[in-house]
Amino acid sequence: MYQKEFLDFGTTSYTEKTRAVVKVQDGCDRFCSYCIIPYARGHVRSRKIESIVEEVKAIAEEGIKEVVITGIHVASYGKDFKEDIGLIDLLEEINKIEGIKRIRLSSIEPTIITEEFLARLTKLEKICDHFHLSLQSGCDETLKRMNRRYTAEEFKECTELLKKAYPNVALTTDIIVGFPGETDEEFEKTYQFLKDINFYMMHIFKYSPRKGTKAAVMANQIDGKLKEERSRRLIELSRKNEIEHNERYIGKEVEVLFEEREGDYIKGHTTNYMVVKVPYKEIENTIEKVKVEKEENLELVGNV
Ligand code: SF4
CATH class of the missing domain: 3.30.750.200 (Transcription Regulator spoIIAA)
Known part of the structure; x- marks a missing residue:
């Protein structure tokens, strides 16, 4: 279990065995009329790229394969820096880290999605094709x-x-x-x-x-x-x-990062966030190809 305190952010980044949640910024300047966060957490403050890269390298050394990039308003990453650095620059650096196989973005503001952003993002093979907007x-x-x-x-x-x-x-x-x-x-x-x-x-x-x-x-x-x-x-x-x-996906093959046992099954997620389970085998924290047989209670069931 990987666990690390980031006292400057007043938060903890914690993980399961296969996935680590990495907080890259705090605060928000958007002031949506229903939200208390900008008052409670203040302006955007981003962690330096070097500090995040160091953390993700340590996560990779623990054998964890997926990182989830999170924050209060991730799209604002870097807005508080003097240099012209944004979320895409950070993702490019994380993508280079050996051992990390998947980078998942947590909630992002839709307006960050532009042709220029995607031209750079689609070059990063570890980015998961699951976006929460x-x-x-x-x-x-x-x-x-x-x-x-x-x-x-x-x-x-x-x-x-x-x-x-x-x-x-x-x-x-x-x-x-x-x-x-x-x-x-x-x-x-x-x-x-x-x-x-x-x-x-x-x-x-x-x-x-x-x-x-x-x-x-x-x-x-x-x-x-x-x-x-x-x-x-x-x-x-x-x-x-x-x-x-x-x-x-029934009848098709999908790639699954297996996370945890559940009774006679072991389950995990595809890059595009479907939950897939197969009869239990010792494949925790490995990425396997699964032939999907059926859909059951919002999950896919198949065989490795
Ligand atoms: S962007 Fe999100 S965190 Fe910021 S004010 Fe709006 S709802 Fe709150």
Whole structure:
């Protein structure tokens, strides 16, 4: 078990045996109207590339094969440096580290996805084709009240670039339902938008006010029952998408990093984040090719 304290960030980077979570920055300057983080954690502060590379090398020496790059607002990595250094520069350095086989990005702001960014990213063979882009709403009016700084159309363009660059990409997202003032019409816009993008998986949150934020004192707070109903519809859609995505792999071969035993099975993830299990063998922390036989409870079952 790898464990290291980063006192300057007040956080701990911790891992399982196969995957390490590496925090590369703290703070956020975006001030979404529902979020307390910019007040609670302050401005963007990024760790130096050298310090992160040193940590990832140590992780690789432990035999860990996958790193998850995380932070409060990862897309802002480097914004506080005098030099012109950004997330892509960091990823290029991590990609060079021997022993690391996979680099997974945790949640990223969609607007970082540009043609220039992808031209460099797609050259890095260790980057996982799984991207978590926080959308929050697919309706421009709601996005505006949330103070998210993109439109639904701009978000869609980012997802199209990713789909073009990574043919098997899994896009996941976070959605808030019942944001103050969200009318039936606004929610329907979001619903149709989500159907259109066809996310692999969506995390649905029912809006809950955070004291000290602008959204907490907005008019037209939404009734709990309505939030519940909207949440249920989106959870259903997410589940349907996930099953359809998984079923496309039946009969195909996928590469899995095996993580842990579960009863008579051992399971792990593909680069595009599907959970795959096979009858137990001692293959923990190895990457194996698996022939997929079926989909079962949002997981794929197959044989090595
Ligand atoms: S939701 Fe994310 S981007 Fe928005 S203020 Fe909070 S941490 Fe920053």
